[in-house]
Amino acid sequence: MAGATVDTILARHGYEEHALIAVLQEIQRERNWLPPEDLATVARMLRVPASRVYGIASFYKAFSLVPRGRHVVQVCTGTACHVRGAPQILDRLGRDLEIQPGHTTNDMRFTLEKVRCLGCCSIAPVVRVGEHIHGRLTQVRAGSMLKKYP
Amino acid sequence: MRIVDHTQLEELAREGTRSLCPDHTRITVGTASCGSATGGREALAAVREEVATAGLAVDLRETGCIGYCQVEPVLEVLRPGEPRVLFHHADAHRARLIVRALAEGRMPTELALCWIPRNGERPEWALPRYDEVPFYSKQLKIVLRNSGVIDPDSLPEYAARGGYHALWRALTEMTPEEVADEVEKAGLRGRGGAGVPTGRKWRLCRDAPGDEKFVVCNADEGDPGAYMDRAVLEGDPHSVLEGMAIGAYSMGSSQGYIYVRDEYPLAIQKLERAIADARTAGLLGRSVFGSAFSFDVHLARGGGAFVCGEETSLLQSIEGKMGEPNQRPPFPAQRGLWGKPTNVNNVETWANVPEIVSRGSAWYAGIGTPSSKGTKVFSLVGKVQNTGLVEVPMGITLREIVFDIGGGILGGKKFKAVQTGGPSGGCIPDRFLDLPVDYEELNRTGSIMGSGGMIVMDEGTCMVDVARYFLDFLREESCGKCVPCREGIERMLEILERICNGEGREEDLPLLEELATTTKDFSLCGLGGTAPNPVLTTLQYFRDEYDAHIREHRCPAAVCKALVHYSIDYALCDDCGACIKLCPSGAIVGEAKRPTEFIDEKCIKCGACLEVCKPAAIRVQ
Numbered sequence: 001m002a003g004a005t006v007d008t009i010l011a012r013h014g015y016e017e018h019a020l021i022a023v024l025q026e027i028q029r030e031r032n033w034l035p036p037e038d039l040a041t042v043a044r045m046l047r048v049p050a051s052r053v054y055g056i057a058s059f060y061k062a063f064s065l066v067p068r069g070r071h072v073v074q075v076c077t078g079t080a081c082h083v084r085g086a087p088q089i090l091d092r093l094g095r096d097l098e099i100q101p102g103h104t105t106n107d108m109r110f111t112l113e114k115v116r117c118l119g120c121c122s123i124a125p126v127v128r129v130g131e132h133i134h135g136r137l138t139q140v141r142a143g144s145m146l147k148k149y150p
Numbered sequence: 151m152r153i154v155d156h157t158q159l160e161e162l163a164r165e166g167t168r169s170l171c172p173d174h175t176r177i178t179v180g181t182a183s184c185g186s187a188t189g190g191r192e193a194l195a196a197v198r199e200e201v202a203t204a205g206l207a208v209d210l211r212e213t214g215c216i217g218y219c220q221v222e223p224v225l226e227v228l229r230p231g232e233p234r235v236l237f238h239h240a241d242a243h244r245a246r247l248i249v250r251a252l253a254e255g256r257m258p259t260e261l262a263l264c265w266i267p268r269n270g271e272r273p274e275w276a277l278p279r280y281d282e283v284p285f286y287s288k289q290l291k292i293v294l295r296n297s298g299v300i301d302p303d304s305l306p307e308y309a310a311r312g313g314y315h316a317l318w319r320a321l322t323e324m325t326p327e328e329v330a331d332e333v334e335k336a337g338l339r340g341r342g343g344a345g346v347p348t349g350r351k352w353r354l355c356r357d358a359p360g361d362e363k364f365v366v367c368n369a370d371e372g373d374p375g376a377y378m379d380r381a382v383l384e385g386d387p388h389s390v391l392e393g394m395a396i397g398a399y400s401m402g403s404s405q406g407y408i409y410v411r412d413e414y415p416l417a418i419q420k421l422e423r424a425i426a427d428a429r430t431a432g433l434l435g436r437s438v439f440g441s442a443f444s445f446d447v448h449l450a451r452g453g454g455a456f457v458c459g460e461e462t463s464l465l466q467s468i469e470g471k472m473g474e475p476n477q478r479p480p481f482p483a484q485r486g487l488w489g490k491p492t493n494v495n496n497v498e499t500w501a502n503v504p505e506i507v508s509r510g511s512a513w514y515a516g517i518g519t520p521s522s523k524g525t526k527v528f529s530l531v532g533k534v535q536n537t538g539l540v541e542v543p544m545g546i547t548l549r550e551i552v553f554d555i556g557g558g559i560l561g562g563k564k565f566k567a568v569q570t571g572g573p574s575g576g577c578i579p580d581r582f583l584d585l586p587v588d589y590e591e592l593n594r595t596g597s598i599m600g601s602g603g604m605i606v607m608d609e610g611t612c613m614v615d616v617a618r619y620f621l622d623f624l625r626e627e628s629c630g631k632c633v634p635c636r637e638g639i640e641r642m643l644e645i646l647e648r649i650c651n652g653e654g655r656e657e658d659l660p661l662l663e664e665l666a667t668t669t670k671d672f673s674l675c676g677l678g679g680t681a682p683n684p685v686l687t688t689l690q691y692f693r694d695e696y697d698a699h700i701r702e703h704r705c706p707a708a709v710c711k712a713l714v715h716y717s718i719d720y721a722l723c724d725d726c727g728a729c730i731k732l733c734p735s736g737a738i739v740g741e742a743k744r745p746t747e748f749i750d751e752k753c754i755k756c757g758a759c760l761e762v763c764k765p766a767a768i769r770v771q
């Protein structure tokens with residue numbers, strides 16, 4: 001099953017080596033992270049060393065080499081958000097979820113991450129949960145925001 | 151249908167005009183990322199529902215960001231024979247009220263922000279005209295000409311606003327050489343950071359030997375606090391495609407790439423649609439407009455690495471490699487993508503090109519200052535009243551941007567600085583507020599134009615913390631290829647963290663300056679080369695804040711946690727009890743709703759009480 005999906009993705013990109021990043025992005029979209037067996041499949045099928053695949057997967061911050069929670073909570077720590085209270089929002093969410101940024105709750109519900117600018121600087125501070133962008137947050141609103149994500 | 155002659159292009163434009171100005175009411179809702187995040191999607195659904203209930207004949211459309219994000223969600227109504235009317239704070243509730251009024255045959259001007267002239271109508275509404283609204287008063291829209299006006303998914307609407315006419319003109323009336331000339335004479339300079347004259351860059355690539363060449367659009371928009379590229383891609387994607395096609399014709403390229411950062415899913419979606427539509431219409435792909443010129447565009451997605459905004463690193467990334475910068479020369483114009491001559495321009499640079507070709511270099515060169523022509527889009531954000539995207543002619547002063555357009559500082563606080571140029575830029579203090587904004591003038595302050603982020607800072611922003619913030623950013627983003635960058639940033643950050651913790655020493659400041667100079671002089675790419683700028687400018691203009699941290703162990707802006715203490719001013723307290731309930735660490739003790747004691751040792755300085763206290767009785771010192 002796993003191999004089949006990866007194969008479909010690779011096929012879509014014509015098994016081209018230069019599509020490596022795009023392939024990894026699609027796998028991550030599918031699975032929410034990059035499982036080792038998928039990375040091995042990619043390396044084998046594209047005929048590139050596994051070290052190169054891992055090099056790419058760790059160089060780019062969009063990739064995760066560990067499983068992530070159902071909802072990825074990304075707190076923007078860009079400059080506009082920073083001066084309008086992002087550090088307090090990040091701390092608050094960390095306290096509520098009892099995790100540090102970069103970690104996932106034990107029940108796999110949430111992963112907390114920092115991102116550098118989501119392009120919604122005008123409505124800072126901003127947090128993205130999955131596909132949803134929440135702006136003009138306060139600590140209180142950030143706390144209640146999480147309740148919407150089961 | 152493939153468009154192969156001018157009549158067909160005109161027909162496409164007429165179709166667009168019919169949809170922009172239909173013979174019944176048109177309602178558009180701003181659903182760019184910022185609009186959606188503030189309730190634009192809900193407003194759209196509400197309008198759809200109310201329109202159905204009332205049985206109104208309405209053309210409902212989505213549009214991009216119209217710039218004034220502070221008042222989003224924004225909705226626009228156009229009735230035949232009337233000017234456009236722009237509504238602010240149009241959440242689902244207000245959207246319903248608007249449609250209900252329209253159903254009664256009334257324009258609910260009491261909910262509107264302004265009207266936008268169309269054909270010289272003079273309405274009798276007691277409502278300001280668009281250019282009487284302070285936020286829009288000094289703006290001149292070239293790059294943002296269509297954003298928030300057209301439906302970005304509609305090729306006909308783009309054509310109705312003159313779209314693809316510049317490409318037609320270039321292909322049928324101009325030689326590739328003449329196109330490059332025109333861009334050069336216009337004085338257009340790159341909007342991605344360094345301000346390199348675009349025409350000169352094109353010529354380098356044009357003249358480079360080789361049959362195969364590439365044009366690339368840098369849509370990595372890495373500077374935190376800048377989002378004009380997102381707005382253009384989400385609101386007017388065809389303008390970038392048309393600009394690239396014109397550039398490709400001029401440089402003799404048939405393949406283009408747009409490198410979009412991973413954080414912009416909606417921009418990618420809009421681009422995919424625009425590329426598909428342009429291909430179907432024969433405006434991209436083989437034999438554009440039926441001519442001998444072929445050009446196609448591909449999308450590449452970034453992976454969330456800031457350094458990939460640097461052009462050599464970006465090209466590595468498109469090739470599927472790690473995005474590490476290469477030594478220049480050779481420049482991409484000589485050896486770029488897959489070793490072929492390549493020209494990289496920023497989104498905003500490309501979006502200017504069609505207007506220059508349509509309206510001529512003389513018109514464009516007539517706007518701006520002697521060294522910097524045209525307009526620049528700034529993202530006016532931070533501690534300013536009116537946040538949003540502003541497009542102004544080069545040469546306008548910082549004061550006009552921050553105070554006239556931006557409405558000054560939030561909450562009546564005092565202006566401290568404006569940060570431009572992202573992590574490569576600096577913090578500009580109030581003594582430069584009357585500086586005319588262009589590339590050279592900003593360089594003179596020690597900052598740079600950069601991509602146009604303008605983050606306003608007030609007395610509640612700590613400049614030492616800002617310097618620390620940028621170094622923290624750059625430490626995570628340095629690719630680590632060269633030692634001065636990697637080590638220099640790390641060491642400078644250590645020192646700044648120490649100062650923010652109140653453990654700074656007198657000799658730290660000269661040491662910082664020394665490290666800054668070394669990092670600047672010996673790094674390979676612009677990331678390391680400009681990394682010290684935030685440190686150097688804050689040291690130059692806000693030395694007193696560094697001194698307060700080091701000598702008095704005091705953070706004047708009350709930001710650095712290690713140096714501040716919270717307390718309650720009981721005289722101001724109105725016994726609402728909110729802080730007692732919200733304090734996560736039990737530092738505020740009370741009887742019923744009246745706080746009676748503040749336990750300093752328990753306080754984790756999270757600021758929850760500060761946020762919730764209406765009479766501002768919480769002191770942070």
Ligand SMILES: Cc1cc2nc3c(=O)[nH]c(=O)nc-3n(C[C@H](O)[C@H](O)[C@H](O)COP(=O)(O)O)c2cc1C
Nearest residue numbers: 340341342368371372459460461495496499676677
């Ligand atoms: C570290 C670093 C990051 C950069 N990030 C961006 C970026 O996000 N967007 C951009 O257009 N240019 C960025 N640049 C500038 C590009 O290298 C390049 O100069 C620019 O894309 C050229 O386009 P222009 O001539 O139209 O400005 C960056 C440069 C450096 C050194």
Ligand code: SF4
Nearest residue numbers: 631632635673675678
């Ligand atoms: S200056 Fe920094 S980011 Fe640029 S190549 Fe060197 S280590 Fe990498």
Ligand code: FES
Nearest residue numbers: 076078081118121
């Ligand atoms: S700085 Fe947070 S969205 Fe841009």
